[in-house]
Amino acid sequence: xxxxxxxxxxxxxxxxxxxxxxxxxxxxxxxxxxxxxxxxxxxxxxxxxxxxxxxxxxxxxxxxxxxxxxxxxxxxxxxxxxxxxxxxxxxxxxxxxxxxxxxxxxxxxxxxxxxxxxxxxxxxxxxxxxxxxxxxxxxxxxxxxxxxxxxxxxxxxxxxxxxxxxxxxxxxxxxxxxxxxxxxxxxxxxxxxxxxxxxxxxxxxxxxxxxxxxxxxxxxxxxxxxxxxxxxxxxxxxxxxxxxxxxxxxxxxxxxxxxxxxxxxxxxxxxxxxxxxxxxxxxxxxxxxxxxxxxxxxxxxxxxxxxxxxxxxxxxxxxxxxxxxxxxxxxxxxxx
Amino acid sequence: xxxxxxxxxxxxxxxxxxxxxxxxxxxxxxxxxxxxxxxxxxxxxxxxxxxxxxxxxxxxxxxxxxxxxxxxxxxxxxxxxxxxxxxxxxxxxxxxxxxxxxxxxxxxxxxxxxxxxxxxxxxxxxxxxxxxxxxxxxxxxxxxxxxxxxxxxxxxxxxxxxxxxxxxxxxxxxxxxxxxxxxxxxxxxxxxxxxxxxxxxxxxxxxxxxxxxxxxxxxxxxxxxxxxxxxxxxxxxxxxxxxxxxxxxxxxxxxxxxxxxxxxxxxxxxxxxxxxxxxxxxxxxxxxxxxxxxxxxxxxxxxxxxxxxxxxxxxxxxxxxxxxxxxxxxxxxxxxxxxxxxxxxxxxxxxxxxxxxxxxxxxxxxxxxxxxxxxxxxxxxxxxxxxxxxxxxxxxxxxxxxxxxxxxxxxxxxxxxxxxxxxxxxxxxxxxxxxxxxxxxxxx
Numbered sequence: 179x180x181x182x183x184x185x186x187x188x189x190x191x192x193x194x195x196x197x198x199x200x201x202x203x204x205x206x207x208x209x210x211x212x213x214x215x216x217x218x219x220x221x222x223x224x225x226x227x228x229x230x231x232x233x234x235x236x237x238x239x240x241x242x243x244x245x246x247x248x249x250x251x252x253x254x255x256x257x258x259x260x261x262x263x264x265x266x267x268x269x270x271x272x273x274x275x276x277x278x279x280x281x282x283x284x285x286x287x288x289x290x291x292x293x294x295x296x297x298x299x300x301x302x303x304x305x306x307x308x309x310x311x312x313x314x315x316x317x318x319x320x321x322x323x324x325x326x327x328x329x330x331x332x333x334x335x336x337x338x339x340x341x342x343x344x345x346x347x348x349x350x351x352x353x354x355x356x357x358x359x360x361x362x363x364x365x366x367x368x369x370x371x372x373x374x375x376x377x378x379x380x381x382x383x384x385x386x387x388x389x390x391x392x393x394x395x396x397x398x399x400x401x402x403x404x405x406x407x408x409x410x411x412x413x414x415x416x417x418x419x420x421x422x423x424x425x426x427x428x429x430x431x432x433x434x435x436x437x438x439x440x441x442x443x444x445x446x447x448x449x450x451x452x453x454x455x456x457x458x459x460x461x462x463x464x465x466x467x468x469x470x471x472x473x474x475x476x477x478x479x480x481x482x483x484x485x486x487x488x489x490x491x492x493x494x495x496x497x498x499x500x501x502x503x504x505x506x507x508x509x510x511x512x513x514x
Numbered sequence: 515x516x517x518x519x520x521x522x523x524x525x526x527x528x529x530x531x532x533x534x535x536x537x538x539x540x541x542x543x544x545x546x547x548x549x550x551x552x553x554x555x556x557x558x559x560x561x562x563x564x565x566x567x568x569x570x571x572x573x574x575x576x577x578x579x580x581x582x583x584x585x586x587x588x589x590x591x592x593x594x595x596x597x598x599x600x601x602x603x604x605x606x607x608x609x610x611x612x613x614x615x616x617x618x619x620x621x622x623x624x625x626x627x628x629x630x631x632x633x634x635x636x637x638x639x640x641x642x643x644x645x646x647x648x649x650x651x652x653x654x655x656x657x658x659x660x661x662x663x664x665x666x667x668x669x670x671x672x673x674x675x676x677x678x679x680x681x682x683x684x685x686x687x688x689x690x691x692x693x694x695x696x697x698x699x700x701x702x703x704x705x706x707x708x709x710x711x712x713x714x715x716x717x718x719x720x721x722x723x724x725x726x727x728x729x730x731x732x733x734x735x736x737x738x739x740x741x742x743x744x745x746x747x748x749x750x751x752x753x754x755x756x757x758x759x760x761x762x763x764x765x766x767x768x769x770x771x772x773x774x775x776x777x778x779x780x781x782x783x784x785x786x787x788x789x790x791x792x793x794x795x796x797x798x799x800x801x802x803x804x805x806x807x808x809x810x811x812x813x814x815x816x817x818x819x820x821x822x823x824x825x826x827x828x829x830x831x832x833x834x835x836x837x838x839x840x841x842x843x844x845x846x847x848x849x850x851x852x853x854x855x856x857x858x859x860x861x862x863x864x865x866x867x868x869x870x871x872x873x874x875x876x877x878x879x880x881x882x883x884x885x886x887x888x889x890x891x892x893x894x895x896x897x898x899x900x901x902x903x904x905x906x907x908x909x910x911x912x913x914x915x916x917x918x919x920x921x922x923x924x925x926x927x928x929x930x931x932x933x934x935x936x937x938x939x940x941x942x943x944x945x946x947x948x949x950x951x952x953x954x955x956x957x958x
Contacts, residue, residue, distance in 0.1 A: 218585070220602035221609050229609055230722065233618035 279315040287311045287343040294349040298331050302347060305329075314339050330373045356398055356405075357383060359390040359417075371398030391420030400443070404428065407447050411460060425470070434460060436467045443469075450475055522933040528726040529925070532621035537579075538726060538925055539608065539619040542918040543714065544627060545589050545757025545780055546876065548603050549910070549918040550611040552580035552619055553925065576926050577905035580615025582607050583915075591776050592628020592731070592758040594713040597720075604721050622723045623925045625917055627731035628758045629710035631671070633771045633861075634662060639698040647680060647689045647697055650956070653935040655699045669708040671730055673932035676700045676768040685766070701932065704730055704772050727925065732760025732772045734920030739874040739898035739913070740764055748866030751898070752854055752887075753916060754877025756780045759850055761857050763866070768929075771861040775853040779877040782846045789842040790834060792820055806840050807847055807882035813837040847880065851890045858891070872898035876914035 221229065231237050258264055278284075287310060291299050305325055308316050319337045326335045326347070336348040354366035354374040366374040366383065373395070380388060389401045401418050404426060408415055411430060419427040425440040428447065439446055446469040453475070454460045459467065463480030479487075485495040494502040532538040533555055540551045553576045584607045588599030612618060638659035642651060656675060664670070678686040680694035689697060711728065718725050736751035748765040756779045763771040779801075787797035804818050813836040822830040863869060871891050873883060878897050888895045900911065900919040910918075928934075 218587075220606045223605070226605045226609055227722065229612065230618050233612055233616070 279313045284314045285311050285343050286314050286317060286339060286345050289345040289347065291347045291349060294347075294351060295331075298329065298349065298351060301329055301331075302326060302335075302349070306345075310345075311343070314343075317345065331375060333368070354383065355386065356402060357386050357388040358395050358398070359388055360392065360394070365395075367395055367398050369399065369402060371395045387415070388417040389420065390417060391423075393423035394418070394420035396423075397426075401426065403444055404438070404447060407444055408451070410451055410455065414460070430460065434464060434466070437470050439470050439472055442472070446472070522931065525725060525727050526933065528621055528724050529623070529928070532726050535621075537615075537617050537619050537621075539611065539622045539723070540918055540921045540925060541604065541608070541622050541624045541718070542731070542915075542921060543589060543594070543600070543604070543624060544586055544731070544755055544917070545592055545778065546586055547583050547756070547914065548586045548589075548607045549583040549915055550581070550607040551578050551906070551910070551918055551922055552611050552615040552617070553577070553922055554579045554615075554617075555926070576903070576922065578903060578907075578910075578922070579617070579905060580611040580613075581907055581910045582611035582614060583910070584610070586756070590757060592626065592755065592774070593707075593710045594717055597713060597717055601717050601720050604717060608721060608723070620722075620724055621726040622718055623727040623729070623921055624714060624718060624725065625729045625731040625734050625921050626671075626706065626711065626714055627753075627755055627760055627917065628774060628776070629706040631730055631732070631760075631772055631774050632664070632668070632705050633773060634664075634703040634705070635676075635770070636661065636701040636703055637698065638701065639696060642680075642695055642697055645693055645695065647692045647694065649690060650936065651697055652678075652689065652699075655697045656701060656932050656935055659699065659701050661703075664705045667708045668705040669711050670703055671706045671711070671728060672702070672704040672733065672769070672772075672929075674702050674768060674929055675932065676702045676770055677766075702768065702770055704733070704769075706730070727928075729921060729924055730760075730762075730772055731755070731758075731917040732762040732774060733769050734924050735760065735874055735900075735916035736762040736764055736769065736872075736920065737923050738900035738916045738920030739872050742767075744868070744870050744872065747868035747870070749868060749870035749872060750858060750863055751872045751874060752878075752891075753875040754778060754850070754873060754883075755875045755917075756877075759854060759875070759877070761854055761861075763858075763861055763863060765866055773857045773861070775850060775857065777846070777850045777853060781850075782843055782877075785846050786839065786842050790820060790832075790838075791829075792822060796821060800839060801843065804836055804839055805843055805880055806836065807844050807880055807886050809837045809840045809844075813840060843880070844886070847883065847886060848890065851887055855891055868894070870894045870896070872896055874898040874900065874913045874916040876912070878913050 232241075258267075289303065289306065289310060291302055294302060305322075307322065307325075317339070319339070323335055323337050326332055326337075326349075331351055333350045333352045335350070338346055340346050352368040352372060352374045355369050356367050357377060357380060358365045358367050359380065364377040364380060364382075366377055366386070368374050377383065387401075387405045389398065394401065397420060401420075404418060405412075405415070408428060414430045414432075414434075416429045416431055419429055421427055421437075426438045426443055428436040428438060430436070436447065436450060450459070450467055450469060459477070463483035464477050465480050466478040468476040468478065481496055481498065481500070488495050494504070497503050529538070536555045538553050538555070540553060542549045555576045584603055586600075587603040588594065588596030589603075594600045608619070608622075636659040638655050638657075640651065640655045640658050644651075652675075655678075677684065677700040678689040679698040680686060680689050680692040681696055683692070683694070684698075686692065689699075714728070715725055732751070732753050735753040736745075740749055740751055745764045745767045748763075750761060750763045753760040753762075757776070759775040759778050761771075761773050761775070762769055782805075783794060783797045783801055786792070786801055787794050790797065790800075792800070800818060800820070804816075806813070816836040817833040818836060818839065820830075820832045820834060822832075824830055858864075869892050871887065871894060873887055873895065874897070877883075884895055884897055897913070898916070899913055900916040901923065902911065903919055903922060906919070
């Protein structure tokens with residue numbers, strides 16, 4: 179226990195010296211240093227106002243979008259204001275486009291035409307706006323098709339550019355089925371009445387029936403039906419005449435004429451042909467069969483038939499001009 | 515009183531504009547710090563269904579999108595002393611709050627804590643001609659309150675109708691459409707020093723901000739830290755601020771009295787600085803870190819390094835015991851509470867049904883204050899923290915932000931003031947068009 183507090187048991191006679199009473203010298207005072215003033219930030223009035231301005235939505239939008247857009251537009255405008263630069267740019271652009279369009283893959287080298295007669299073939303080739311070989315970008319198929327359809331002989335055409343640089347045209351030509359004679363000449367019409375070609379004369383196509391009269395081309399389908407229906411008398415048919423752009427006259431040889439009504443001419447024709455089969459109406463001396471009134475057929479007799487009737491009745495006969503021959507003159511001639 | 519009426523109505527219009535824009539700033543200019551909250555109003559009930567939040571006191575229809583605080587400069591006893599310094603401080607705090615919020619604010623609601631508030635209870639009474647209370651009668655009875663002489667240079671900060679009575683039915687919140695022959699009202703008027711208010715207004719104007727309202731700091735900290743029952747049953751809110759200790763008394767959800775003691779936390783700091791011969795900053799640090807009010811045996815042994823930068827080693831190496839510090843702080847806090855006691859006695863606080871006392875403000879964080887206050891003011895004492903509002907950072911939920919948060923609540927849910935009612939036609943000058951219009955409206 180004693181070892182824990184050694185001071186209490188100092189040896190006798192040992193005088194404990196108190197340490198000299200003096201103040202320890204203070205450490206040399208550090209040189210007085212200027213402390214920085216406590217940081218006390220406050221925005222200046224200008225900074226404050228600018229910050230508020232920046233937080234205004236419209237100013238913000240103008241600065242973020244409007245100003246850059248304006249600067250870009252201004253730079254581009256100044257740069258493009260030089261004439262040679264503009265020409266350079268446009269020339270370069272055109273050259274680039276052409277170099278791409280004239281690549282081998284886009285070139286069209288030949289044109290094949292199917293289903294066209296030699297004359298139409300030649301016409302089609304002549305109508306191609308560019309000379310082959312040409313780039314397929316230069317050929318406007320829609321416009322070319324519209325141009326080809328303007329040919330009367332062509333009913334429809336199918337145009338496409340096949341791989342391998344072939345411009346393929348599949349043509350359907352119009353088939354002439356009837357001849358149309360009108361004041362300006364003779365034309366070939368197809369079954370819809372559309373012009374196919376002109377003919378120099380009727381003898382070019384003796385196999386086709388002939389129609390005539392103004393507006394006959396518009397009624398050509400009806401004419402074809404009538405011609406079909408006129409089968410029994412077809413060898414005698416000379417043609418159909420459109421009268422007043424309204425109705426048809428069927429003209430037979432020997433100057434016979436069947437006047438058909440404007441409405442429903444086909445049943446009327448079939449009726450008269452049926453009568454002809456029974457009574458041989460058309461084989462007799464009949465000049466005109468008038469079917470214009472729908473309920474009955476009227477017949478104008480020929481001059482010989484009229485004279486036969488007149489002779490039986492004892493009436494004076496008719497001359498070729500349709501006037502009665504004077505009995506006196508006849509007797510004088512007989513007597514003379 | 516007409517100028518006041520027009521001025522306050524102009525501020526109300528400004529507030530309405532701010533509500534339409536949806537953004538308003540709240541500025542609490544205190545003696546030790548300036549706080550700025552930027553509120554965004556999303557319209558009522560935006561977050562209600564999902565969060566299960568009821569309408570409460572109107573705090574559910576806004577959220578805080580920016581909060582900033584800075585050391586106050588040039589403010590003493592809650593009044594602006596050095597205008598350029600205060601302007602700089604306002605610029606700092608508004609700019610940093612704007613930076614956080616990312617929006618520009620133009621309208622600001624401010625509160626003023628000092629400026630010697632004085633509270634008046636006014637009473638008015640009119641006879642009802644129609645036998646039924648109409649909207650105009652309310653305005654008329656408010657205008658009929660006999661106004662005492664407030665003194666020179668005083669301005670009315672709040673004029674709130676507190677109570678209405680029709681015949682002998684008193685305690686009405688909303689007397690409209692009541693039948694009766696006589697309408698009486700009680701109005702609470704709070705006046706402050708006009709020059710101090712003018713300084714505040716011009717300081718805010720110089721920061722390019724529009725003032726949309728001014729409120730008393732003791733009133734708004736009461737709004738923030740008293741719960742609804744306390745406001746209803748009668749309680750006092752004591753806001754221990756930096757330069758001023760505000761007292762406000764609430765009953766039936768209305769403020770009926772407000773006053774301020776020109777002593778506060780800064781006074782305590784000054785005492786410490788004087789008593790320990792240290793700088794103000796050191797005294798503030800010691801008070802914040804080691805301060806207390808109840809000395810125990812342990813406090814004698816707890817030594818606090820004072821520190822310092824005088825350059826004198828002896829001076830800079832001093833240390834004091836915490837008991838010494840408590841010995842300096844306690845008398846000053848006692849003095850403050852005695853003053854508060856005096857104010858409460860003068861206001862008749864003892865006659866309220868529930869004598870709840872709520873301590874808030876930065877000074878309420880001193881350890882041991884609740885014990886001391888309970889001994890001096892009465893048994894029902896609690897330390898109040900401000901109400902939670904949406905979007906507020908945790909650092910800004912301390913008791914020191916009670917008045918800023920209360921101001922935010924007030925701006926979301928303003929109390930009816932006298933100038934919110936139409937002025938009765940008799941108060942307009944003769945020959946005024948408005949008077950003719952009112953006459954036509956009344957008689958046709």
